[in-house]
Amino acid sequence: GDSVTQMEGPVTLSEEAFLTINCTYTATGYPSPFWYVQYPGEGLQLLLKATKADDKGSNKGFEATYRKETTSFHLEKGSVQVSDSAVYFCALRGGTSGSRLTFGEGTQLTVNP
Amino acid sequence: DTGVSQNPRHKITKRGQNVTFRCDPISEHNRLYWYRQTLGQGPEFLTYFQNEAQLEKSRLLSDRFSAERPKGSFSTLEIQRTEQGDSAMYLCASSLAGRGSSYEQYFGPGTRLTVT
Numbered sequence: 001g002d003s004v005t006q007m008e009g010p011v012t013l014s015e016e017a018f019l020t021i022n023c024t025y026t027a028t029g030y031p032s033p034f035w036y037v038q039y040p041g042e043g044l045q046l047l048l049k050a051t052k053a054d055d056k057g058s059n060k061g062f063e064a065t066y067r068k069e070t071t072s073f074h075l076e077k078g079s080v081q082v083s084d085s086a087v088y089f090c091a092l093r094g095g096t097s098g099s100r101l102t103f104g105e106g107t108q109l110t111v112n113p
Numbered sequence: 114d115t116g117v118s119q120n121p122r123h124k125i126t127k128r129g130q131n132v133t134f135r136c137d138p139i140s141e142h143n144r145l146y147w148y149r150q151t152l153g154q155g156p157e158f159l160t161y162f163q164n165e166a167q168l169e170k171s172r173l174l175s176d177r178f179s180a181e182r183p184k185g186s187f188s189t190l191e192i193q194r195t196e197q198g199d200s201a202m203y204l205c206a207s208s209l210a211g212r213g214s215s216y217e218q219y220f221g222p223g224t225r226l227t228v229t
Contacts, residue, residue, distance in 0.1 A: 004155075036220075043117075044156070044204065044220040089155050093216065100146070100169065101206075101218060103155030
């Protein structure tokens with residue numbers, strides 16, 4: 001079946017630092033990758049997505065490019081804020097997983113002022 | 114659009130008891146999903162419905178688990194004879210499937226189950 005591997009956390013950064021959270025996957029067919037974010041005390045929110053190879057998803061200053069050749073969808077942000085502190089999940093839909101989402105284990109990000 | 118709602122938000126039960134959770138999806142969404150999330154892990158798929166039909170079940174969904182979506186709107190997830198290993202956050206999500214749809218899944222706040 002499909003699997004998603006995320007960069008291990010936790011990650012601690014200072015405000016305005018550059019963020020990268022790595023995500024790679026194994027899947028067959030034509031999977032679609034997503035990033036979800038879970039702020040403290042809140043539910044999962046869709047952060048960004050891509051639908052085809054080389055698509056770049058972006059939202060709230062975050063970006064991720066769907067690289068089919070490296071089966072990756074790394075999350076980046078040029079300048080993090082304290083309010084970005086949350087758990088970030090990489091997820092995959094499709095491939096052998098059909099319409100279900102397959103999630104990575106999540107990466108806890110803490111941004112200090 | 115009021116989002117996906119789940120009730121109750123927290124449930125504490127004793128081992129061996131039955132529990133039932135409810136999920137109300139976004140009103141026009143025809144697909145509804147259940148996931149389970151344990152501490153420090155990503156959500157794991159349990160089952161999903163398209164309208165009232167249950168189309169897929171994970172092998173994680175043992176015989177003690179049953180889900181229904183009788184009228185294609187809200188759904189219930191029942192766990193019979195709860196075990197301590199059932200303690201987790203149970204998440205519901207919904208999406209719109211069909212031609213031209215994005216199939217994006219929107220999640221509710223979850224029901225946290227603690228089995229003592």
